[in-house]
Amino acid sequence: xxxxxxxxxxxxxxxxxxxxxxxxxxxxxxxxxxxxxxxxxxxxxxxxxxxxxxxxxxxxxxxxxxxxxxxxxxxxxxxxxxxxxxxxxxxxxxxxxxxxxxxxxxxxxxxxxxxxxxxxxxxxxxxxxxxxxxxxxxxxxxxxxxxxxxxxxxxxxxxxxxxxxxxxxxxxxxxxxxxxxxxxxxxxxxxxxxxxxxxxxxxxxxxxxxxxxxxxxxxxxxxxxxxxxxxxxxxxxxxxxxxxxxxxxxxxxxxxxxxxxxxxxxxxxxxx
Numbered sequence: 001x002x003x004x005x006x007x008x009x010x011x012x013x014x015x016x017x018x019x020x021x022x023x024x025x026x027x028x029x030x031x032x033x034x035x036x037x038x039x040x041x042x043x044x045x046x047x048x049x050x051x052x053x054x055x056x057x058x059x060x061x062x063x064x065x066x067x068x069x070x071x072x073x074x075x076x077x078x079x080x081x082x083x084x085x086x087x088x089x090x091x092x093x094x095x096x097x098x099x100x101x102x103x104x105x106x107x108x109x110x111x112x113x114x115x116x117x118x119x120x121x122x123x124x125x126x127x128x129x130x131x132x133x134x135x136x137x138x139x140x141x142x143x144x145x146x147x148x149x150x151x152x153x154x155x156x157x158x159x160x161x162x163x164x165x166x167x168x169x170x171x172x173x174x175x176x177x178x179x180x181x182x183x184x185x186x187x188x189x190x191x192x193x194x195x196x197x198x199x200x201x202x203x204x205x206x207x208x209x210x211x212x213x214x215x216x217x218x219x220x221x222x223x224x225x226x227x228x229x230x231x232x233x234x235x236x237x238x239x240x241x242x243x244x245x246x247x248x249x250x251x252x253x254x255x256x257x258x259x260x261x262x263x264x265x266x267x268x269x270x271x272x
Contacts, residue, residue, distance in 0.1 A: 131158035156193035179207030200269040208263040
């Protein structure tokens with residue numbers, strides 16, 4: 001007996017085409033390969049985490065070993081200088097002051113690098129931070145450099161923000177030291193001020209010195225980059241890179257524009 005026409009069509013549709021079978025096999029094979037690749041990547045991520053933890057431990061130990069002698073060098077340079085007669089040992093006192101400033105600069109850079117390394121792969125611990133207090137601490141640290149250059153530091157009223165106090169201290173220390181290094185050698189003025197925008201505080205550090213060209217205002221925030229033709233100050237070109245990473249970890253942006261009276265105004269934002 002001949003089956004009904006509709007039944008024959010239904011039976012024909014139930015038989016998978018060879019192309020469909022191959023497609024499903026290919027899909028299953030692809031899924032298996034993706035699962036294996038995902039497992040491999042997951043194992044690699046775990047290995048990288050272990051390596052980063054070991055590197056952080058090493059960095060912390062190395063930084064501690066480097067910072068401690070620098071602190072001692074600063075302290076002894078200051079103590080020996082105080083014991084010397086102002087007139088009879090003027091040259092020695094000047095050399096000791098230079099030694100203290102150099103040790104202070106190296107210590108600031110090491111501490112900032114360590115803070116950045118520690119905070120890269122983890123959530124930043126946020127607290128209420130009084131920026132007036134942070135800047136006052138930075139000025140105390142940089143006192144030998146400020147005194148040697150007879151610099152005038154003008155600091156306006158700064159806000160209280162939510163952030164990481166150690167990282168913000170490193171941010172201001174780098175920007176202030178940068179302003180001192182690139183301003184005129186004697187009698188420069190550094191201005192720190194803040195203004196409120198709709199959703200953020202805008203903090204600026206204005207200093208003297210050659211205005212940074214427009215084409216360099218992004219490049220100088222990259223690692224190991226310095227201003228074109230800059231010869232006055234030695235360095236690895238990491239200070240502004242550290243500043244940018246700190247600001248970005250706080251959800252802000254950083255940049256530089258010409259100052260209203262020449263020089264440069266480095267600015268950054270901190271969300272309100």
